[in-house]
Amino acid sequence: MISASTKRTALAAILFLAAAMPADAHVGVGTTSSFTAGFMHPLSGLDHMTVMIAVGLWAAMKGSKAVWAWPLAFVGVMVAGAALGMLQVPVPFVEPGILASVVVLGLLVALAVDLPVSAGVAIIGLFALFHGHAHGTEVPENAGGLEYMAGFAVATALLHGIGTAAALGLGLRFRALARLAGAACATVGAGLAFGVL
Known part of the structure; x- marks a missing residue:
């Protein structure tokens, strides 16, 4: 028998996924010349939102220096x-790297993988390189492009903060929900990779 809290959690995850917009991680998508456009971009696609929140969740699950370092x-x-x-x-491999980031970071959260902080920095850094490069290639070479990247960086940090704050705010009760969110993230990544989402 499935508990009521598990059913509520599953329903919330399904509603979240159903309400989210499709991914726009591909080069050349959207406006790239203002802070607002950059700020809104990570909020416009499933791949961005899931990865950024997963980093925050995983950092909070690890605790210690990972909370800020990752x-x-x-x-x-x-x-x-x-x-x-x-x-x-x-x-090389920017788009596959972005898709892999959604699956891998989701699995790291879902499986509550406990790595040294330095190993987490290396994994997260590799995926961040792909995300950053994809968006750097689409911005114009002017002040508007720099504003766009500043907006993107601020929104990314805020999404990390949402994941971290949710995990730390709910404490140990959150661990099972965080792992479920990680599984949802990995599922989204698989769906994007196979063209289902």
């Missing part, structure tokens, strides 16, 4: 990746 690593490497993209420096 989100900071993502934002910092994402900005560096965006600079590479703006300079047209090629990075």
Whole structure:
């Protein structure tokens, strides 16, 4: 028999996924010339939202230095990746790397994988490079492009904060819900990879 709280959690996850918009991670999508456009971009696609929140969830589950180091690593490497993209420096496997980030980070949360902080920084940094490069290649070479990336970085940090704050605010009761959210993230990534979402 499934408990009432498990049913409510599953229903909330289904409603969240049903309400979310499709992913727009691909280069050249949307306006890229203002802070507002950059801020809204991570909120416009499932791949962005799930990965950014998963980083915060995983960081809170790990605790200690990971709470600040993992989100900071993502934002910092994402900005560096965006600079590479703006300079047209090629990075291989960007789109597959973005899709892999959704699945892998979801699984790391779902399985409550406990890695050293440095290993988490390396994994998160690799995925952040792909996310940043994809968006750096689409911004114009002017002040508007820099404003766009600033907006993207702020929104990313806020999504990390949502995941972290939710986990820390609910404490141990949150662990099962966080793992369910991680499984949903991995499922979204698989759906995006196979063209279902």
